[in-house]
Amino acid sequence: MKYRQISAESEFIMLQKTTGIVLYTLKYNDTSSIIDIYTEVCGRASFIISISRSKKTRVKPVMFQPLTLIEFEADFCFATSSLYRIREAKLLYPFITVPYDFFKTAISLFLAEFLYRILREEAESRQLFAYLKYSILRLDEVKKEYTNFHLVFLMHLSRFLGLYPNLENYHKGDYFDMLNAGFTSVCPQQHPFYINPQEASYLPHLMRMNYETMHLFKMNRMERIRCLTVINDYYRLHLPGLSELKSLKVLQELFN
Numbered sequence: 001m002k003y004r005q006i007s008a009e010s011e012f013i014m015l016q017k018t019t020g021i022v023l024y025t026l027k028y029n030d031t032s033s034i035i036d037i038y039t040e041v042c043g044r045a046s047f048i049i050s051i052s053r054s055k056k057t058r059v060k061p062v063m064f065q066p067l068t069l070i071e072f073e074a075d076f077c078f079a080t081s082s083l084y085r086i087r088e089a090k091l092l093y094p095f096i097t098v099p100y101d102f103f104k105t106a107i108s109l110f111l112a113e114f115l116y117r118i119l120r121e122e123a124e125s126r127q128l129f130a131y132l133k134y135s136i137l138r139l140d141e142v143k144k145e146y147t148n149f150h151l152v153f154l155m156h157l158s159r160f161l162g163l164y165p166n167l168e169n170y171h172k173g174d175y176f177d178m179l180n181a182g183f184t185s186v187c188p189q190q191h192p193f194y195i196n197p198q199e200a201s202y203l204p205h206l207m208r209m210n211y212e213t214m215h216l217f218k219m220n221r222m223e224r225i226r227c228l229t230v231i232n233d234y235y236r237l238h239l240p241g242l243s244e245l246k247s248l249k250v251l252q253e254l255f256n
Contacts, residue, residue: 014076016041019092021132022068023116025061034083035064036116038132043124047074047086059089066112067136069093082121098140106254107139107150110247114154117242118161118235128160138211145215147224150251152214154231155207163238167204176200178234193237195230225252 020037028034028048035047049059063070072089098104115132135153142149158164166182174183176195188194195203206227209217219227228251236242 015073015087016076017071017073018042019069019071019133021115021129021136022064022066022070023112023119024066025064033061033064035086037070038115038119038129039124040126040129041124042076044119044121045084046082046121047072047084049086049089059086063089063091065099067098067108067139068095069133069136093137093140095140103254104139104146106247106250107146108136110150110245110251111135111153113245113247117245118239125160131156131160135211142211148209148214148217148219149211151206151224151227151231152209152211154228154235155209158235161239163235165203165207165234167207170200170204172201173197174200176203178230178237181238193233199226199230228252 018039018041020039022035022037023044024036026034030051032048032050035049036044037047038044049061049064050057051061052059059072069092070089071092072086074084074086076084098108139146139149163181165176170183171185174185175187175197176182176199177184177188178193178195179188179191183200184194206217228248232245232248
Protein backbone atom coordinates (compact mmCIF):
# COMPACT_ATOMS: atom_id res chain seq x y z
CA MET A 1 0.00 0.00 0.00
CA LYS A 2 1.51 3.33 -1.09
CA TYR A 3 0.60 6.96 -0.48
CA ARG A 4 1.45 10.04 -2.50
CA GLN A 5 0.60 13.70 -2.04
CA ILE A 6 -1.09 15.31 -5.05
CA SER A 7 -1.81 18.88 -3.98
CA ALA A 8 -0.80 21.66 -1.65
CA GLU A 9 -3.94 21.01 0.39
CA SER A 10 -2.38 17.75 1.60
CA GLU A 11 -4.79 15.55 -0.29
CA PHE A 12 -3.48 12.02 -0.49
CA ILE A 13 -4.06 9.18 -2.90
CA MET A 14 -3.72 5.64 -1.59
CA LEU A 15 -2.31 3.26 -4.18
CA GLN A 16 -3.62 -0.15 -3.20
CA LYS A 17 -3.56 -3.62 -4.71
CA THR A 18 -6.63 -5.80 -4.34
CA THR A 19 -8.70 -8.46 -6.07
CA GLY A 20 -12.17 -7.98 -7.45
CA ILE A 21 -15.10 -9.32 -9.44
CA VAL A 22 -16.23 -7.33 -12.47
CA LEU A 23 -19.95 -6.53 -12.35
CA TYR A 24 -20.53 -3.98 -15.10
CA THR A 25 -18.62 -2.06 -17.75
CA LEU A 26 -19.73 1.22 -19.31
CA LYS A 27 -17.87 2.93 -22.13
CA TYR A 28 -17.44 6.51 -20.91
CA ASN A 29 -15.86 8.00 -24.03
CA ASP A 30 -13.41 7.03 -26.77
CA THR A 31 -10.51 6.84 -24.35
CA SER A 32 -11.95 5.48 -21.11
CA SER A 33 -14.49 3.13 -19.54
CA ILE A 34 -16.11 3.01 -16.12
CA ILE A 35 -16.05 -0.36 -14.36
CA ASP A 36 -18.11 -1.45 -11.37
CA ILE A 37 -16.19 -4.01 -9.33
CA TYR A 38 -16.93 -5.86 -6.11
CA THR A 39 -13.58 -5.80 -4.34
CA GLU A 40 -12.23 -7.91 -1.52
CA VAL A 41 -11.03 -4.98 0.58
CA CYS A 42 -13.68 -2.28 0.19
CA GLY A 43 -16.78 -3.87 -1.28
CA ARG A 44 -18.34 -2.45 -4.40
CA ALA A 45 -16.64 0.53 -6.01
CA SER A 46 -16.49 2.29 -9.37
CA PHE A 47 -13.25 2.61 -11.31
CA ILE A 48 -12.11 4.28 -14.50
CA ILE A 49 -9.68 2.73 -16.97
CA SER A 50 -7.93 4.21 -19.98
CA ILE A 51 -8.56 2.45 -23.26
CA SER A 52 -5.38 1.89 -25.23
CA ARG A 53 -4.66 -0.18 -28.32
CA SER A 54 -1.04 -0.55 -27.36
CA LYS A 55 0.11 -4.11 -26.69
CA LYS A 56 2.21 -2.78 -23.81
CA THR A 57 -0.70 -1.33 -21.85
CA ARG A 58 -1.04 -2.60 -18.29
CA VAL A 59 -4.84 -2.39 -18.37
CA LYS A 60 -6.58 -4.26 -21.19
CA PRO A 61 -10.36 -3.80 -21.69
CA VAL A 62 -10.78 -7.52 -22.46
CA MET A 63 -10.08 -8.23 -18.78
CA PHE A 64 -13.29 -6.52 -17.70
CA GLN A 65 -15.96 -8.95 -18.87
CA PRO A 66 -18.83 -9.71 -16.43
CA LEU A 67 -17.81 -11.92 -13.47
CA THR A 68 -14.13 -11.84 -14.42
CA LEU A 69 -11.81 -12.24 -11.43
CA ILE A 70 -9.00 -9.71 -11.55
CA GLU A 71 -6.10 -8.51 -9.46
CA PHE A 72 -5.46 -4.80 -9.83
CA GLU A 73 -3.78 -1.73 -8.43
CA ALA A 74 -5.79 1.48 -8.17
CA ASP A 75 -5.61 5.02 -6.83
CA PHE A 76 -8.06 5.33 -3.95
CA CYS A 77 -8.69 9.01 -3.21
CA PHE A 78 -11.34 8.68 -0.50
CA ALA A 79 -11.42 12.40 0.35
CA THR A 80 -12.58 13.76 -2.99
CA SER A 81 -13.69 11.00 -5.31
CA SER A 82 -15.89 7.95 -5.62
CA LEU A 83 -14.37 7.05 -9.00
CA TYR A 84 -10.92 5.52 -8.71
CA ARG A 85 -8.35 4.99 -11.46
CA ILE A 86 -6.97 1.52 -12.15
CA ARG A 87 -3.22 1.67 -12.85
CA GLU A 88 -2.45 -1.99 -13.40
CA ALA A 89 -4.58 -5.11 -13.81
CA LYS A 90 -4.20 -8.79 -14.55
CA LEU A 91 -6.48 -11.79 -14.63
CA LEU A 92 -6.60 -13.54 -11.29
CA TYR A 93 -8.17 -16.58 -12.89
CA PRO A 94 -8.35 -16.87 -16.70
CA PHE A 95 -11.64 -18.54 -17.60
CA ILE A 96 -11.37 -21.91 -19.31
CA THR A 97 -14.99 -22.55 -20.29
CA VAL A 98 -17.29 -19.61 -19.43
CA PRO A 99 -16.57 -17.41 -22.50
CA TYR A 100 -16.86 -20.37 -24.87
CA ASP A 101 -20.01 -22.02 -23.52
CA PHE A 102 -23.21 -20.21 -24.51
CA PHE A 103 -25.13 -21.48 -21.47
CA LYS A 104 -22.40 -20.57 -18.99
CA THR A 105 -22.05 -17.16 -20.61
CA ALA A 106 -25.78 -16.54 -20.16
CA ILE A 107 -25.58 -17.59 -16.50
CA SER A 108 -22.57 -15.33 -15.89
CA LEU A 109 -24.29 -12.33 -17.50
CA PHE A 110 -27.39 -12.89 -15.38
CA LEU A 111 -25.46 -13.27 -12.12
CA ALA A 112 -23.31 -10.22 -12.88
CA GLU A 113 -26.38 -8.09 -13.57
CA PHE A 114 -28.10 -9.39 -10.44
CA LEU A 115 -25.08 -8.57 -8.27
CA TYR A 116 -24.69 -5.17 -9.92
CA ARG A 117 -28.27 -4.34 -8.94
CA ILE A 118 -28.19 -5.54 -5.34
CA LEU A 119 -24.70 -4.90 -3.99
CA ARG A 120 -24.34 -1.47 -2.45
CA GLU A 121 -21.25 0.67 -2.80
CA GLU A 122 -18.66 0.31 -0.04
CA ALA A 123 -20.55 -2.58 1.59
CA GLU A 124 -17.51 -4.76 2.24
CA SER A 125 -17.84 -8.40 3.27
CA ARG A 126 -14.93 -10.78 2.90
CA GLN A 127 -17.23 -13.75 3.51
CA LEU A 128 -19.48 -12.65 0.67
CA PHE A 129 -16.48 -12.08 -1.59
CA ALA A 130 -15.20 -15.58 -0.79
CA TYR A 131 -18.61 -17.06 -1.66
CA LEU A 132 -18.78 -15.17 -4.95
CA LYS A 133 -15.23 -16.16 -5.90
CA TYR A 134 -15.89 -19.81 -5.03
CA SER A 135 -19.11 -19.82 -7.05
CA ILE A 136 -17.49 -18.27 -10.12
CA LEU A 137 -14.71 -20.86 -10.06
CA ARG A 138 -17.26 -23.66 -9.74
CA LEU A 139 -19.20 -22.33 -12.73
CA ASP A 140 -16.05 -22.41 -14.84
CA GLU A 141 -15.05 -25.88 -13.62
CA VAL A 142 -18.36 -27.74 -13.79
CA LYS A 143 -18.52 -29.95 -16.87
CA LYS A 144 -22.14 -31.08 -17.10
CA GLU A 145 -25.61 -30.91 -15.54
CA TYR A 146 -25.33 -27.34 -14.28
CA THR A 147 -28.79 -26.14 -15.31
CA ASN A 148 -29.62 -25.44 -11.65
CA PHE A 149 -26.44 -23.47 -10.99
CA HIS A 150 -28.05 -20.03 -10.91
CA LEU A 151 -30.78 -21.29 -8.56
CA VAL A 152 -28.20 -22.62 -6.10
CA PHE A 153 -26.24 -19.38 -6.34
CA LEU A 154 -29.24 -17.16 -5.61
CA MET A 155 -30.63 -19.31 -2.80
CA HIS A 156 -27.35 -19.41 -0.89
CA LEU A 157 -26.53 -15.78 -1.63
CA SER A 158 -29.49 -14.85 0.57
CA ARG A 159 -27.51 -15.98 3.66
CA PHE A 160 -24.90 -13.26 3.12
CA LEU A 161 -27.54 -10.58 2.62
CA GLY A 162 -29.52 -11.42 5.76
CA LEU A 163 -32.45 -12.69 3.69
CA TYR A 164 -32.24 -16.45 4.21
CA PRO A 165 -35.78 -17.71 4.85
CA ASN A 166 -36.82 -19.45 8.05
CA LEU A 167 -37.44 -23.03 6.95
CA GLU A 168 -37.98 -24.49 10.41
CA ASN A 169 -41.31 -25.66 11.77
CA TYR A 170 -42.68 -26.66 8.39
CA HIS A 171 -45.86 -28.73 8.49
CA LYS A 172 -47.66 -30.32 5.59
CA GLY A 173 -50.24 -27.91 4.19
CA ASP A 174 -48.35 -24.75 5.22
CA TYR A 175 -48.13 -21.68 3.02
CA PHE A 176 -44.84 -19.86 2.60
CA ASP A 177 -45.18 -16.19 3.45
CA MET A 178 -42.63 -14.47 1.17
CA LEU A 179 -42.92 -11.11 2.88
CA ASN A 180 -42.21 -12.50 6.36
CA ALA A 181 -39.85 -15.19 5.04
CA GLY A 182 -41.40 -18.14 6.86
CA PHE A 183 -44.07 -20.82 6.85
CA THR A 184 -47.58 -20.23 8.10
CA SER A 185 -50.53 -22.56 8.56
CA VAL A 186 -53.02 -19.97 7.28
CA CYS A 187 -53.11 -18.10 4.00
CA PRO A 188 -51.78 -14.53 4.49
CA GLN A 189 -54.63 -12.01 4.33
CA GLN A 190 -52.68 -8.76 4.51
CA HIS A 191 -50.74 -9.18 1.28
CA PRO A 192 -50.64 -11.41 -1.84
CA PHE A 193 -47.01 -12.46 -1.55
CA TYR A 194 -47.13 -16.12 -0.65
CA ILE A 195 -46.56 -19.58 -2.12
CA ASN A 196 -49.36 -22.11 -2.03
CA PRO A 197 -49.00 -25.30 0.05
CA GLN A 198 -48.16 -27.57 -2.88
CA GLU A 199 -45.21 -25.48 -4.04
CA ALA A 200 -44.23 -24.54 -0.48
CA SER A 201 -43.70 -28.21 0.33
CA TYR A 202 -40.72 -28.30 -2.06
CA LEU A 203 -38.86 -25.40 -0.45
CA PRO A 204 -36.99 -27.22 2.36
CA HIS A 205 -35.89 -29.81 -0.19
CA LEU A 206 -34.73 -27.24 -2.76
CA MET A 207 -32.84 -25.14 -0.21
CA ARG A 208 -30.62 -28.16 0.54
CA MET A 209 -29.40 -28.13 -3.06
CA ASN A 210 -25.76 -27.11 -3.52
CA TYR A 211 -23.15 -27.17 -6.29
CA GLU A 212 -22.23 -30.77 -5.48
CA THR A 213 -25.81 -32.08 -5.50
CA MET A 214 -27.55 -29.79 -8.02
CA HIS A 215 -27.39 -32.44 -10.76
CA LEU A 216 -29.63 -34.69 -8.64
CA PHE A 217 -32.52 -32.20 -8.67
CA LYS A 218 -34.39 -32.87 -11.87
CA MET A 219 -36.67 -30.11 -13.14
CA ASN A 220 -38.29 -29.49 -16.48
CA ARG A 221 -38.11 -26.10 -18.15
CA MET A 222 -41.38 -24.78 -16.69
CA GLU A 223 -40.47 -25.88 -13.16
CA ARG A 224 -37.09 -24.20 -13.44
CA ILE A 225 -38.67 -20.99 -14.77
CA ARG A 226 -41.15 -21.01 -11.90
CA CYS A 227 -38.40 -21.54 -9.35
CA LEU A 228 -36.33 -18.68 -10.76
CA THR A 229 -39.38 -16.41 -10.87
CA VAL A 230 -40.20 -17.08 -7.21
CA ILE A 231 -36.60 -16.46 -6.14
CA ASN A 232 -36.46 -13.23 -8.12
CA ASP A 233 -39.80 -12.08 -6.68
CA TYR A 234 -38.55 -12.86 -3.17
CA TYR A 235 -35.47 -10.71 -3.64
CA ARG A 236 -37.50 -7.86 -5.14
CA LEU A 237 -39.80 -7.91 -2.11
CA HIS A 238 -36.91 -7.55 0.30
CA LEU A 239 -34.71 -5.33 -1.88
CA PRO A 240 -37.09 -2.66 -3.24
CA GLY A 241 -34.35 -1.11 -5.37
CA LEU A 242 -33.99 -4.28 -7.43
CA SER A 243 -35.43 -3.37 -10.83
CA GLU A 244 -36.34 -5.74 -13.63
CA LEU A 245 -33.35 -7.66 -14.93
CA LYS A 246 -32.75 -7.57 -18.67
CA SER A 247 -30.99 -10.93 -18.62
CA LEU A 248 -33.75 -12.72 -16.71
CA LYS A 249 -35.89 -13.52 -19.74
CA VAL A 250 -32.89 -14.89 -21.64
CA LEU A 251 -32.09 -17.23 -18.78
CA GLN A 252 -35.71 -18.33 -18.45
CA GLU A 253 -35.71 -19.39 -22.08
CA LEU A 254 -32.40 -21.21 -22.02
CA PHE A 255 -32.63 -24.52 -20.25
CA ASN A 256 -35.03 -27.27 -21.17
